[in-house]
Amino acid sequence: MKHSWLFILGMLFVSCTQSKPRRAINKVKASKKVEYSILYNKKINSIQEKLIKDYIQKDSLLTYEYSPYGFAYAVVKSSTKPKKVIKESSVLTFSKSVFLLNNKEVYPEEILTVKLNTSNLIKGIIEGLKLMREDEEIKFIFSSFVAHGLNGDKNKIGSHTPIVVNIKLLKINN
Template sequence: MKNPYLILILLVTLVSCKSPEARMPESVKSGSFLKESAERNKKLNALEHKMIESIMESNPDKDYIASENGFWYFYTNKVESDSLKPVFGDVIDFDFNVSNLKGSEIYASENKTYVMDKEELFTGLREGLKLMKPSESVTFIFPSQIAYGYYGDENKIGTNVPLICEVTLNNINKNND
């Protein structure tokens, strides 16, 4: 062994020239989580629809309307003459209160100014406001998936809570753009 450093350098060079090997995954996802989640959501949706149907059956004097967006509503005060409804960019002023399906109030009557489709508002209420005319009052029943859904509002509304919202549209300021 004339030069041990030369042999060591030659050995390290040979070992370091090896091509990298692909690592195998530790576990393989089968997609079962998504299937289970979809099944849970279907069951939750069916349960909420039964609860909403029982509310509607217990109030036969109300004329409930099913919207194409997946919620139900009835007019407390309907305006027949005016055809003005809010559209994208209009600034609206409305009052609303929020309760759960048992009627327990979550948020008391609150006045809100909102720019249609340009500010944050949960899906159901945003679509419900588009159906209203100035000075109309409507009671909406929203399943949880178009209310605050899985996350809630991170304040008073919890996970997967269907809501009843009583809304009065006070004013529409048309966008002139």
């Protein structure tokens, strides 16, 4: 009985001590990693901008414009229909095909019907659709930053890969 009280008293003494915080093993400052990441992304962006400009120069049949959202686009077939305001809740039906900058087809043409605010489309396509009219066809060139980014689509489009997307807007339901 005497020994059990000593054991309990010893356990209370040991369990009540506070542990001291340990120092970080990695001594590289976080700011250095952020600076490296910024420089790395700027370099990738400049390479992709050059590739996109080269693609546009080779495609002399179309006149390209730059969107404030960071992509280039050209109207392939214009529409005479009046422009409808596309809202976040709009349901759009459109056809889409995806190519690499070397004109290799990645995804063949498919027809999609999506509600804009609940779709899993890339940001570039969402913003591009907002520029369109019904029965209009536009060719978009998206850098990887507006398309699938660092990881690609984890299927056919690799990381840091700019893409060309041909879209024909078929129907707008508000």
